[in-house]
Structure formats: C-alpha cells, structure tokens
Amino acid sequence: MLPSSARLGASGTPGAEAGAAPRGSGLSLLWSELRVLFGRRRTWALLLALAAIPVLVAVAVRISSTVPPGRGPAFLDRITQNGLFVAFTAMLVSVPLFLPLTVGVVAGDTIAGEANMGTLRYLLVAPTGRVRLLLVKYAGALAFCLAAPVTVGLAGAAIGAALFPVGPVTLLSGDVIEAPEAALRILLIAAYLSVSLAGLSAIGLFLSTLTVVPVGAMAATVVVSVVSQVLDQLPQLEWLHPWLFSHYWLGFGDLLRQPVLWDSFASNALLQAGYVAVFGALAYGRFVTKDVLS
Amino acid sequence: MGSKDGDGRTMNDSLNRRSRNGPDMDRVASGGMNRAWLRWVPAVAVPAVIAAGVLAGSIPARAGDPLPDKTPAEVIALLAGHRTHTFSGTIEQTSELGLPELPATGPTSGPASAGGAASIMELLTGEHTARVYMDGKAKARIQVVDRLAERDIIRHGNDVWFYSSKDNSAAHLTLPAHARDLPLTDPGNTGTPPPAAPEPDMPVPPTPQELADKFLAAADSSTAMSVGPAVEAAGRPAYNLLLEPRAEGTLVGSVAIAVDAANGMPLSVAVTARGAAQPAFSAGFTSLSLDAPDEALFNFVPPPGSTVEELQFRHPEHVPPTGVPGAPGMHEAPDDPAGSIKAKIRPYLDGTGWETVVEVPAEAGAASAANTLLSRNPLLAQAAVAVPGGRLLSTSLFNVLLTDDGRIFAGMVPPERLQAASTAP
Numbered sequence: 020m021l022p023s024s025a026r027l028g029a030s031g032t033p034g035a036e037a038g039a040a041p042r043g044s045g046l047s048l049l050w051s052e053l054r055v056l057f058g059r060r061r062t063w064a065l066l067l068a069l070a071a072i073p074v075l076v077a078v079a080v081r082i083s084s085t086v087p088p089g090r091g092p093a094f095l096d097r098i099t100q101n102g103l104f105v106a107f108t109a110m111l112v113s114v115p116l117f118l119p120l121t122v123g124v125v126a127g128d129t130i131a132g133e134a135n136m137g138t139l140r141y142l143l144v145a146p147t148g149r150v151r152l153l154l155v156k157y158a159g160a161l162a163f164c165l166a167a168p169v170t171v172g173l174a175g176a177a178i179g180a181a182l183f184p185v186g187p188v189t190l191l192s193g194d195v196i197e198a199p200e201a202a203l204r205i206l207l208i209a210a211y212l213s214v215s216l217a218g219l220s221a222i223g224l225f226l227s228t229l230t231v232v233p234v235g236a237m238a239a240t241v242v243v244s245v246v247s248q249v250l251d252q253l254p255q256l257e258w259l260h261p262w263l264f265s266h267y268w269l270g271f272g273d274l275l276r277q278p279v280l281w282d283s284f285a286s287n288a289l290l291q292a293g294y295v296a297v298f299g300a301l302a303y304g305r306f307v308t309k310d311v312l313s
Numbered sequence: 314m315g316s317k318d319g320d321g322r323t324m325n326d327s328l329n330r331r332s333r334n335g336p337d338m339d340r341v342a343s344g345g346m347n348r349a350w351l352r353w354v355p356a357v358a359v360p361a362v363i364a365a366g367v368l369a370g371s372i373p374a375r376a377g378d379p380l381p382d383k384t385p386a387e388v389i390a391l392l393a394g395h396r397t398h399t400f401s402g403t404i405e406q407t408s409e410l411g412l413p414e415l416p417a418t419g420p421t422s423g424p425a426s427a428g429g430a431a432s433i434m435e436l437l438t439g440e441h442t443a444r445v446y447m448d449g450k451a452k453a454r455i456q457v458v459d460r461l462a463e464r465d466i467i468r469h470g471n472d473v474w475f476y477s478s479k480d481n482s483a484a485h486l487t488l489p490a491h492a493r494d495l496p497l498t499d500p501g502n503t504g505t506p507p508p509a510a511p512e513p514d515m516p517v518p519p520t521p522q523e524l525a526d527k528f529l530a531a532a533d534s535s536t537a538m539s540v541g542p543a544v545e546a547a548g549r550p551a552y553n554l555l556l557e558p559r560a561e562g563t564l565v566g567s568v569a570i571a572v573d574a575a576n577g578m579p580l581s582v583a584v585t586a587r588g589a590a591q592p593a594f595s596a597g598f599t600s601l602s603l604d605a606p607d608e609a610l611f612n613f614v615p616p617p618g619s620t621v622e623e624l625q626f627r628h629p630e631h632v633p634p635t636g637v638p639g640a641p642g643m644h645e646a647p648d649d650p651a652g653s654i655k656a657k658i659r660p661y662l663d664g665t666g667w668e669t670v671v672e673v674p675a676e677a678g679a680a681s682a683a684n685t686l687l688s689r690n691p692l693l694a695q696a697a698v699a700v701p702g703g704r705l706l707s708t709s710l711f712n713v714l715l716t717d718d719g720r721i722f723a724g725m726v727p728p729e730r731l732q733a734a735s736t737a738p
Binding site for chain 1 (some may be wrong): 329349354359363460463474483597610613614615616617618705706
C-alpha cells in the first residue's frame with residue numbers, strides 16, 4: 020500500500036477531473052516513481068550486490084598471486100599494476116548475467132508488481148492515464164539501467180584505488196591515457212551498458228504487462244536475456260546475430276581503443292532503439308486493452 | 314493525451330463488467346474489442362516500419378552522378394597511377410572459404426587468446442575489422458580490432474612497433490635505411506616484391522591495395538577484363554573492375570575491384586569462386602577519410618608493464634623469425650605459411666597467372682616444415698585432410714598441400730593439380 024499512497028499524494032486526489040490533469044503531473048508521477056523505486060530496500064540490495072562484484076574481484080586478485088597475462092577475463096592481469104582496471108574487469112564480468120538479472124528484476128516488477136499488490140487500480144483511478152503510467156514505469160526501469168553499471172564502475176574504481184596503485188591506463192591499442200581520462204572512459208562504458216540494457220528493460224516491461232505475478236515476469240526477462248546470449252554463440256544462427264539485443268553487449272571494448280571506435284556504440288544504440296520501439300508498442304497494446312482487475 | 318478518457322472508460326467498462334455482468338455485456342465487449350484492435354496497431358506497425366527500413370537500406374544506393382565511361386585499361390591506369398598515401402579508414406574482411414569456423418568468441422577466450430597458432434586460421438575464417446591510418450609512405454598504423462583485444466602495427470620512419478593487447482607484449486624493429494617502403498602495406502609500391510621483413514606472428518588482414526596488386530599481377534592475357542556498373546564503396550563512387558580468368562585450371566571465378574573514381578584508390582576487392590554466386594572472400598573499406606590522421610597515432614611508446622622484444626632485420630634469404638614475441642623456437646621452421654611462401658617463393662613448372670603453383674621446398678635442418686606447421690597449429694591440422702602424398706587444406710578459392718616429405722604446395726588451383734605438381738620430377 021505504501022507505494023500507491025505515496026504516488027496518489029503526489030499526483031493529486033483520485034477524484035480529480037481526467038481532462039484537467041496538469042502537465043506537471045507526468046513529471047511528478049515520474050518523480051514519485053523514482054522515489055519509490057530507489058526508496059525500496061530491494062533496489063538497494065540489487066545495487067549493493069552489483070557493487071560487491073568489483074569488491075570480490077579486487078580482493079581475490081589482491082590476496083592471490085599474480086595473474087599471468089592472457090588468463091581469465093580480459094584486463095584481469097592488469098589490475099595489480101593499475102587499480103582502475105578493477106572497474107573494467109567488473110563491468111565485463113557483470114555483463115552476461117548480473118546486470119541482466121538485476122534489470123530483469125526491476126523491469127519485470129514494473130506493472131506486474133503494482134498489479135500483484137493491488138495498487139495498479141488505484142494508480143489508474145488517479146488522472147494519469149495508462150500510457151503515461153507505462154512511460155513513467157519504463158523511465159523508472161531506465162533509471163535503474165543507468166544506476167546499475169555506474170554502480171559497478173564507481174565501486175570498481177573506488178576499491179581498485181583503495182587496494183592497488185592508480186596510474187595511467189594502457190588502452191587496448193597500447194596507448195596510455197591519464198587517470199582522469201580513464202575515469203571518463205569508465206563512465207562512457209557505463210553509458211554504453213545502460214544503452215545496452217534499454218532493450219531488455221522494454222522486453223521486461225512488456226512481459227510485466229502480461230501477468231500479475233511479478234516473479235514470473237522477472238524470471239521470463241532473465242531467461243530471455245540468457246537465451247539471446249546463447250543464440251548469439253551459435254555459429255549456425257549467424258544471420259540472426261545482428262538482430263539479438265545482446266549482440267553488442269560486449270562491444271564496449273571499442274571504447275577502450277585509441278581513437279575511440281564508435282561503430283559498436285552506434286549499432287548498439289540503433290538496435291536497442293528498435294527493441295524499445297517494438298516491445299514498447301507491444302506493451303502499449305497489451306496494457307491499454309488489459310482488464311485491470313487488481 | 315487523447316487516450317486518457319478512453320483509458321478511463323476501459324477501466325469503467327471492466328469495473329462495470331465485474332459488478333453487473335448484465336445483458337449489455339456483449340455490446341461493451343464488442344466495443345472494447347474494436348478499440349482493442351486499434352491499440353494493437355503500433356505493435357504491428359513498428360516491426361513493419363523496421364522491416365521496411367531494413368529492406369530500403371539493403372538496396373545499394375546509386376551514385377549521384379553517373380561516372381564517365383572508362384575502358385578496363387583506363388581503370389587499371391587510374392588504379393596504378395593513384396598517389397593517395399594519406400588516409401584513415403576501416404577495412405572489413407569477410408571470408409567464407411569453407412574452412413571450419415573457430416569456436417565462438419566469448420569474453421574470456423577467443424582467437425586472439427589462442428595466440429599465434431590460431432591466427433592464420435583465424436584470418437581465413439569469419440569477419441575481421443582493421444583500422445588503417447596512413448600519412449605518407451613512412452607513417453602507418455594498422456589496428457586489428459578483436460573483441461576486447463587489439464593488435465597494432467605502427468610504423469614511423471624506420472621504427473616499426475608491434476603490439477598485442479592480449480598479453481601486453483610489444484616488439485620493435487628498426488628497418489635498414491634502404492628499406493624505405495617496408496614492411497607495412499605501401500600503396501603505390503609497384504616495384505620489385507619487398508624483401509620479407511621479420512614480423513612477430515601477427516597476421517594482418519590484407520588491405521584492398523595489396524589484394525588488388527596481387528590479382529592484377531596474376532591477370533595475364535587470358536584474363537577477361539571488363540568494367541561493371543559503377544558501385545559505391547565506403548560512400549564513394551567507384552569503378553567496378555572485373556577480372557575473369559579464362560584459364561580452366563583455376564578455382565577463381567572472378568575478381569571484382571572497386572576503384573575510387575576520384576583518386577584511383579582500390580576501395581574493395583571481392584573474389585568469387587568458379588560457379589559460386591556470392592564472393593568467398595572480400596576485403597574493403599567501410600569508411601574512408603582522406604584527411605591526415607592525428608600525428609599522435611604514429612608515436613608509439615611501449616606501455617608500462619609490457620614486455621618488449623627487439624627484433625633483428627633479416628634478409629629475405631634467411632628464414633624469417635616468426636612466433637609470438639618471446640615464444641621459444643624463434644628460429645625454427647616458419648609457422649606462417651604466407652610469410653614463408655613470400656620469403657621463399659618459387660614459381661613452379663609451367664603454372665603462370667591464375668594457375669601458378671608455388672612450392673616451398675623442404676629445407677635441410679627444418680626438413681619437416683609442413684609437419685611443424687601442423688603440429689603447432691592444431692586447428693590447421695584439424696582442417697587439413699589426409700590425401701595420397703600428404704595433407705590437404707582445401708578451400709573454395711585455394712588449396713594448400715603439405716606433402717609427407719615436408720614440402721608445401723599452394724595455389725588457386727584444384728587439389729589434383731597440386732598433387733600432380735608434388736609428384737612431378
């Protein structure tokens with residue numbers, strides 16, 4: 020009950036005129052959605068779990084012997100020389116599972132979570148409109164997509180700086196950049212990953228409109244991301260690969276070249292925009308025709 | 314927001330339906346169905362728009378102005394006379410030669426991580442991207458873009474650096490003063506074949522220039538040359554020079570070279586096997602800028618923490634040292650067939666032009682060059698099938714025969730011809 024009451028308070032009384040909804044109500048609805056999302060203990064638990072990944076990586080490297088070059092995930096062998104590589108390694112290892120997992124939880128919960136708590140009805144009684152609610156819910160999921168990689172990157176840079184020396188970073192091209200520019204690249208990669216997860220969020224939003232059981236939507240979203248990555252590994256399906264939303268997920272290495280190679284960023288953004296459009300339209304079709312009973 | 318009262322009504326309908334369950338439910342439901350149909354329109358329209366966009370994008374764009382007609386000889390003259398030595402661009406190479414694909418690349422493993430052993434096979438399969446920066450004849454940088462890794466070759470004057478991000482290793486080579494045009498690709502170098510320079514085991518996808526030179530050299534009087542309809546490569550209008558060998562004994566069906574209409578630079582090369590519809594191998598620029606690249610790109614300093622190896626320049630008659638920098642066995646048999654063939658090329662018998670068969674003779678001391686090659690390249694060994702007299706690496710465009718006595722025969726010819734060559738006195 021808490022989320023809905025908080026939101027109702029922010030977006031006006033339930034009995035207000037539908038046509039007279041002020042333009043600001045969308046913004047205030049978004050604001051209250053973000054407050055609810057980031058006020059949740061679950062969201063913080065997810066972000067903390069993500070922040071634990073670089074910590075685990077850094078501690079493991081710190082207490083173990085030197086990693087020989089070429090073994091383990093890319094960048095792992097560089098950590099002892101430069102703590103900033105913790106951020107790169109952590110973002111790399113969190114891409115296949117941890118980030119989709121957390122995003123799946125948040126995106127799968129968007130509509131189904133409200134329906135499950137019985138608050139969706141009240142949200143729609145308020146003069147918001149289903150389209151606006153859908154947009155606000157998606158914006159909330161996107162905000163989490165933004166927060167999640169940034170959390171991994173910043174936690175990685177912080178723990179790396181705490182446990183290892185920090186200095187100029189060697190890029191994949193062999194060129195060296197100073198630490199401030201490296202921090203910029205970490206944020207760039209976080210942005211890349213945020214864009215990468217936008218498509219998955221849209222899929223989660225759509226799945227969330229199909230059910231009133233949020234766990235089902237969450238699990239389905241995570242499964243979809245795993246299936247997409249498995250398909251991406253099968254050479255027999257090469258024609259399909261450029262169409263899989265996970266295809267460019269590991270392409271962020273192109274941001275670590277000198278000069279930066281933007282091709283994969285652009286291709287990824289285009290692909291994710293396509294997924295957002297398709298599954299956004301599907302979610303719209305489903306949600307506005309849905310009988311909201313709870 | 315026009316949908317708002319609609320939304321409210323849908324809601325009311327559903328509430329009504331739940332509370333009343335009355336006789337007019339059918340009407341409400343059908344009305345709801347009607348609107349419901351409209352609400353699904355975007356879900357259908359968006360994929361349709363995307364599909365239409367993809368289809369429209371796949372139709373090759375026509376060049377704005379039709380190019381003035383040129384004869385094949387004029388196009389070849391244009392190609393041979395071009396003086397474009399300053400550019401930066403991205404080259405993409407695609408091969409579908411029928412070789413087994415390498416295992417799919419994951420974040421932690423991949424062709425590059427397999428080291429030099431896989432590199433030869435790697436370059437012959439799948440797709441590869443390289444960024445090329447050239448500033449004049451003495452400054453060049455090639456970046457082979459791998460997933461989460463990169464291999465660089467930087468030349469600045471007489472200094473050549475090799476760098477591999479996978480193991481953070483660098484190698485340095487000082488060219489002798491006379492070797493002005495070595496060892497990187499040099500557009501416009503039409504003189505004698507350059508002596509082989511020592512390179513770490515770092516095969517680089519060939520540039521369109523190198524390929525164009527190679528195929529034009531193979532084109533003999535029996536080759537039908539024509540200029541096809543103008544094409545667009547890297548966004549630039551280009552002549553499409555077509556070479557079709559008439560010789561029966563070659564696997565090559567046709568070679569298409571896109572020659573920049575403005576400056577004569579080869580922009581892409583596609584090789585189609587005899588009887589095939591799609592090119593089996595193509596390499597070409599996907600983007601090209603004729604501006605001078607950033608000067609800083611050519612100033613390479615080995616990064617801190619990297620292993621640096623100093624290479625010695627050798628003359629071509631010596632076996633070029635190959636191998637991953639620092640790897641043992643630097644002076645063993647070469648494990649780069651292309652390099653060794655370049656180094657010890659010996660045109661075989663009557664083969665000329667497209668039918669040329671090259672032989673790498675067995676060497677004293679390194680008697681089993683072929684066997685060493687196989688034992689050090691498990692993927693190669695897997696792809697090479699046993700045939701009478703040796704092992705055969707067969708692709709749709711060329712064949713390589715590794716004989717049991719250690720000789721290597723290669724050519725763009727059917728395997729029978731290689732076997733005949735290997736048994737000839």
